[in-house]
Amino acid sequence: MSFKLNNRFKSIMGFVLVVGLFFAVPTMASQDTVAVDTTTSVAAAADVVDSATTAAVTDTTVAAASSSPTVTAAKAAVEEVKEVDPQVYKNMIYYILLFLIICTVVAVIGKVISIYELTTKMNGKYNKLAGNNFQATLLLVFLVVFLYGVYWSYANHGAMAWRDAATEHGAEIDTMFIITTVITTLVLVLTHILLFVFSFKYRMREDKRAYYYPHNNTIEKIWTIVPAIVLTILVIFGFLTWRSITNVPEDLQKSAIQVEVLGEQFQWNVRYAGADGVIGKRNYKLTTPTNPYGIDFKDKTSWDDIQGSDIVLPVGKSVRFHIVSKDIIHSFYIPDFRVQINAVPGMTNYFQFTPTVTTEEMREKMNDPKYDFVMLCAKICGSGHYNMQKKVVVVSEEEYKEWLTTQNKYFSEDLQKEYANTPATEEVNKSASLN
């Protein structure tokens, strides 16, 4: 038995040694680099050979990463090796050494425990279940830490995360969110108390046997039906609210302010309906450098369409957003408004809501004079996904109307001239493309 343990100890140390040797290779490489760096000024032929060999060390990784021809890769590698500060390698070695030391400490502690167990065995005081009790106690300690952690996280992270919704439907969502949070937190806490207290209380005892209790249909029925009832209530409220948000009556749809938002990599374009309250047609085939939005200016309702620099909305007015995409799927997401719908190429999605809090009021509430509502992209759309935003400003109705007058029309003078000159060719073009 003792031989076995000894053997395992050796194998651990051997493993540590092998790992150490493995990581020792970069040490040499880094030393070489230092040599190269200090002696390149001499520019001796030997140095070229030297740097080539160091390059070869790193080359394998670099060449593997980029499939460019090896010659250029090697050149690049030489440059990169020179760029990397040798301190970087040293730091890495320190970290690895630190980790190995921790491993060794852990191995030593493990050994000490084994030796302790062996001595207790020799003294005849060995308690087979000591380890079991220890783990059971740890689980109980974990329960306390976990519950406190949940509380701490709710209090701190929760405070960081939570802002009341700034829209009418958002307030309903918030109520439902809080009800769901209360129910789930209650279940989370109770089940975890049961899980870990049971684990601790019913840890293995030498003289005890478990209670043979294969099933109890009554209890099982209860805990099938109770969650079912709770879920039914949540479903009914969720369903009704969902319908009220998504199923807006037609007259309200028409009376709302109409705004179209077009997503593209990686920006949002905003189009207000203008004086006639109707958004002009858009045809992606008409996209040109002068008309990047692809607006069909033969549709006269498009002539007064306004280009919004930001999304500016009057407080307390229902706004109907038409969400479209120029290239790939984006997601129109305004966290403060509890609004999200995807922008999908080839179809239009709608989201209608009523903002209830102006930006000014929000700033006062947040006690942050720079706070802004923001609309962002929530669907992976490429390298600029993380920075695809548009400011959303909620103002009073007068300010909104005033702002609208300051914005440009999509049908700019240049475009007007273009269209006045070439209506016939445009017609031909269109029919050609349709064919």
Added chain:
Amino acid sequence: MSSTVISHDAAHHDSHGHHQESFLSKYIFSMDHKMIAKQFLITGIIMAVFAMVLSILFRIQLAWPDKEFPLLEVFLGKWAEGGRIKPDFFLSLVTIHGTIMVFFVLTAGLSGTFSNLLIPYQIGARDMASPLMNMLSYWSFLIACIVMVASFFIESGPASAGWTIYPPLSAVPTSISGSGLGQTLWLVSMTFFIVSQVMGGVNYISTILNMRTEGMDLWKMPLTIWALFLTAIVGLLSFPVLVSAVVLLIFDRSFGTSFYLSDLVVQGQILPNEGGSPILFQHLFWFLGHPEVYIVVMPALGLTSEVISTNSRKPIFGYHAMVYSLIGITVLSFIVWGHHMFVTGMNPFLGGVFMITTLIIAVPSAVKGFNYLATLWRGNIRFTPAMMFAIGLVSFFISGGLTGLFLGNATLDINLHDTYFVVAHFHLVMGSASIFGMLCGVYHWYPKMFGRMMNAKLGYLHFWLTFLGAYLVFFPMHFMGIDGVPRRYYAFTEFPFMEKWVSVNVLVTWAAIVAGLGQLAFIYNFFSSIWFGKKATQNPWNSNTLEWTTPVEHIHGNWPGEIPAVHRWPYDYSKPGAEQDFIPQTVPFSETMSSNMPHDFEGNEEAERIQEEWNAKNK
């Protein structure tokens, strides 16, 4: 018939060395279910480590978005120029991390390993119904892995449209560099993977239905087998739909069709595609994608049911309820996929319907959770490392499952969709819970796989590092999501409201790094125990199921003589009146007269009469 042939063969093996297996036929092109299980497991572990390293890389970027790590450039070259990971490559990391973890680790690594190992063992079969197909299943899986990893070695980089590969992003190479050759390789890899899954699934189902030993009726099967059986059915019905989605996407990408594409102006270029719909792809994808999460979690639930029962020394509470809830989950899993698409512009009424089905599926899941707790109640619990991981799974299954009530509710999903709340939810309920199920299985069945024991102390260390690490990593993410931070963001620096989360990200990244290093305890334990572990006894956990009646040394055909017959259910632990606190399934009732109960005989009057006579005599 085949079983008689093999049994003849097995009898020969008993007398040792009749025909020598070559290295190739024993370890590489093996058709033995035990060896294939080990192949799946070790490949799965390697892929898990790979995917974990990817996750550490992108966690580093999230925690220190403005810092330079020259070392990254040494290893990653142009993808980390100046020591900072590029946005494109960040998305690749996220994509491949998700793909590998979901498909290669938690599907193939988990159900591939344990279906192969446990199905023949626990139902009493010599091997799988088709050993050849079983081998091909592993080899297709391996090819899939190699192709996926190979995509890191091409000029344009690996796929980067997210593991859900929504077109048009994944279909139009000009929209992101990863959608070039990298995406093609992704699709090729996935096709091989599905081939592997289908071959495996057919095999598992036919083995379970046809090759159970005498007495092993469906209601005597361990819950592991039930879970693996239902998982295989779900996989067999849903994976082919992913093939169709993948094939249509290949057509769109390579042959100019327009199944998913319409009205596109990408980078100023008007594309000719017309008439398709990206939503179609999402329907096809999630028709697999949602059952997939149950494919991932059901085997984990099956394994832990067995482990919790064995180590509580107590029958699993509500065996029938456990089976019915698994069946319920299986059926419902096919009609809930729309809850991934509440805000995609799918008809809102349809969204409402999907919301109802989604919340119904929470009921069987809740029943399972409660049954676990009831199993622990008044048990005699032995905390083996496997048991620790099983308890961890229950914790994750509850804490992650509860947030499903938010996301399954279409109204609340509006604000939480595609945020970190989703990341936290599925990493707990599907990621961590399944990984814990898998690790629980590895610790528990390691003696069966390798004939040696793993080091328990390292196991505990591994458990605590992983358990605490997982909660520290994923719990704070809920709050980022509530605040409205979308997932797959390269940096939180561009929005004033996100800046407060960078400090939390540092905590999360450190927790991830420590938990990641903690896995070395497992890797070392796993591989060194293959050679240096303590020799295992035949039934180290005093377990009831059939696999522990086989000899420690693996032999072809599993049992040296006849396959044992089964007389009872697998959960007779701590039965009152029995000599020991466990009665293996192979022990007939005639040998346990003192502990038999009336319902054991399932209405067999003759047996009841004999028992009554015995009871009268021994009063």
